[in-house]
Amino acid sequence: MKLIAATAVGASLVLMPGTADAGPAPLAGPGGPAGQCYDRSAPTTYEETRIDTPAAPGGVQVPTTLVQVGGFTPYVERLTRELCEVRSVKQADKLLQTRGAELWRTAVERAQGKRWMGSIERYDDRPLYWSRLIGTRDLRQWKPTFQLTDTARAALVKTFEYASRGIDSTDFSSSRTVTRVLVSGFDPYQLNGEIRRSNPSGASALQLDGQEYQVGDRTVQIQAVSLPVTWSGFNLGYVEDTFGPHLTRNSKERADLIMTISQGGRARMAIEQWAGAWRGGSADNNNEGTPEVVPQVTNWPQPQPNPEFIETTLPYQQMIDAGTTPWPTALNPRICEWTGNTRPDPAKVSCHDNGPSPDAQAQAGGGGNYLSNESMYRSNRLRLALGATDVPGGHLHISSLVYPQNPLDVIDPAFASDRAQTIEQTVALVKAAGAAVS
Structure with a gap:
């Protein structure tokens, strides 16, 4: 990993490797926690395939690195784990609404300096983007214990998207x-x-x-x-x-x-x-x-x-x-x-x-x-x-x-x-x- 220390107006500093308290590396490949309820060979969107973009020679895998140094690894891994415990479409919808809203709220609080997490400056929008994509990829490759139609799965993706994009929280x-x-x-x-x-x-x-x-x-x-x-x-x-x-x-x-x-x-x-x-x-x-x-x-x-x-x-x-x-x-x-x-x-x-x-x-x-x-x-x-x-x-x-x-x-x-x-x-x-x- 080669992350250069960066400063910005009112922003925290980028820390060098080994100093970031961002938890374990985020999910990226076919294995990982709770892998038993995912079919990692199932199709995803073209956009989601970039999560596993190989690093440049001598460099880091950018998407998962940004999730980690942004401090979002625990959020990504928790959703991956919790989906494996879901037993109905209704329960899944509630979970995705809750976790999606939490992801958006956390990103907003981090950006505005109300929450200190990760090791890169607070103006960075990329950790949220890649964290959301890992969530939607997991949803497409999820193998629940109950029957899930394509229509129901698409609705669950939309639930998570609207919550994690702030679309569901524009209350004035x-x-x-x-x-x-x-x-x-x-x-x-x-x-x-x-x-x-x-x-x-x-x-x-x-x-x-x-x-x-x-x-x-x-x-x-x-x-x-x-x-x-x-x-x-x-x-x-x-x-x-x-x-x-x-x-x-x-x-x-x-x-x-x-x-x-x-x-x-x-x-x-x-x-x-x-x-x-x-x-x-x-x-x-x-x-x-x-x-x-x-x-x-x-x-x-x-x-x-x-x-x-x-x-x-x-x-x-x-x-x-x-x-x-x-x-x-x-x-x-x-x-x-x-x-x-x-x-x-x-x-x-x-x-x-x-x-x-x-x-x-x-x-x-x-x-x-x-x-x-x-x-x-x-x-x-x-x-x-x-x-x-x-x-x-x-x-x-x-x-x-x-x-x-x-x-x-x-x-x-x-x-x-x-x-x-x-x-x-x-x-x-x-x-x-x-x-x-x-």
């Missing part, structure tokens, strides 16, 4: 003196080329979840979730199930602002003016992707037809005027479109900053046509369908990260400092948006 105060801000970040992605990837948007979500601050005589409350980087997850309604309960007209916990957040270009913070109705089909974390119009969901109201573009209603000027640092913040008006009913001819795409043409068919919003664009599109499509036009909504792309040059370093001081600064600026921008609507 119903007080009339509270301003409610609901935001989302993302998992790490593009891991085939760089297994060490972090996602500063997901790390920002951990910093933001449960935060409260005063603006005059009002209290701003923030709730946050982490979304998957999978087209299939979006098809299942993860975005709509996150934002929908807080956009319905009669909700006592109705949001006053919604914002999706993702990693974008280097050294810039872009408030996207437009989201488009087209998914480009770039490979997701499961190595899947098909170019197509963003599908509608069946369990929430949807506009008919799909709007081609949706414009932000975030208080972007107040966010810009907040003067956050270190990266410049600006509104990005870029779109790419087809006109004359020419979609999907790649030769007919036009990109510009002039807003959609009268006969536009979306090819990309300002942030492209990947899942970041789709998170803005889906959340705001639902906002419009529910008539929540008084609730500002939009998307913030934040600066991407630069990884240690030495491929054997999981983290180094420059990487940790860069990530911390980007996260702190993201927090400041969200707070500026919350203050603007208060």
Whole structure:
């Protein structure tokens, strides 16, 4: 293991091998504790196969190392062990809800410095990501003592996912003196080329979840979730199930602002003016992707037809005027479109900053046509369908990260400092948006 000591704003230090009190190595292979109730030859998702990614020559196995040095080994091993003791679907659902919520709550408390665990600085989102993946992998390979249908197993995976992503814990105060801000970040992605990837948007979500601050005589409350980087997850309604309960007209916990957040270009913070109705089909974390119009969901109201573009209603000027640092913040008006009913001819795409043409068919919003664009599109499509036009909504792309040059370093001081600064600026921008609507 070659972990370089790293410092960040308000963060703990990375300790060298032998000093981390993180418990035994986490489960990684076909053996391990409670192996008798798992079929390690059973299929998993492509994303889950990365848990066993071989180390670079002379290096560590990054996924399981991050779980260990993050202090999450006991949580991973306990769930693996407890699943073997479950005797019914109902009991499994209760266990996964409890353990998933505990995993999310622990990650939030660790990120915000309320709980000291592991040996790497608190801004790191990767231990949560890999711990969750080990849990879902175990669920797919679990051999319970009772009959478990594919449908029931998929429902259990969703229970664990929603709990461990914070989707089930976005409770706000119903007080009339509270301003409610609901935001989302993302998992790490593009891991085939760089297994060490972090996602500063997901790390920002951990910093933001449960935060409260005063603006005059009002209290701003923030709730946050982490979304998957999978087209299939979006098809299942993860975005709509996150934002929908807080956009319905009669909700006592109705949001006053919604914002999706993702990693974008280097050294810039872009408030996207437009989201488009087209998914480009770039490979997701499961190595899947098909170019197509963003599908509608069946369990929430949807506009008919799909709007081609949706414009932000975030208080972007107040966010810009907040003067956050270190990266410049600006509104990005870029779109790419087809006109004359020419979609999907790649030769007919036009990109510009002039807003959609009268006969536009979306090819990309300002942030492209990947899942970041789709998170803005889906959340705001639902906002419009529910008539929540008084609730500002939009998307913030934040600066991407630069990884240690030495491929054997999981983290180094420059990487940790860069990530911390980007996260702190993201927090400041969200707070500026919350203050603007208060």
